[in-house]
Amino acid sequence: MEDQLTNARHQINDVDRQITSLLEKRFKAVQAVNEYKQQHQLPVLDQHREEQVLSKVADHVTDSATVLYIQNIFKEIMHQSRAFQDAQRKEG
Template sequence: MILMTELDQARQEINRINQQLVKLLEQRFTAVTKVNNYKVAHQLPILDQQREQAILNKVTAETSDPAKAPFIAAIFKDIMKQSRQYEQALRKED
């Protein structure tokens, strides 16, 4: 009988969360495609700094543990950066 260590259990939990995150990120990129289509149709730029700052403010405010807030905000900054790069790639396809 193999006993799972606390480390193994924590890693399994991370793996489950990662699977959920991948699905959520795929959904987010589907929404980014729709946003990009609207921006192209209305000749809007990819970057909307006010919108991104509002998202960061909201994410920070919604974080229950203030010690984690800057790290979560950093992740969202990267998600938004990758989303902008995805929009640029979509525009190159057209």
């Protein structure tokens, strides 16, 4: 039984490493988007885009029991992305 728990936790650790790497890539893309937005005097928040992202997330989730939770995670990711963009604008 403990081996099962240990194996599951190792699997979670591996997924967490992958998520971290993907989030770093996402934030690099966010930085590029923010630079474009600044050059074109666009606001950080694009509500329509965020709704599109959440819709696509729902389309990609294969386990319907997790859709709401995964969308909530993406809401937080987008919230942190906006905070990152705001911080960049204050620094620049």
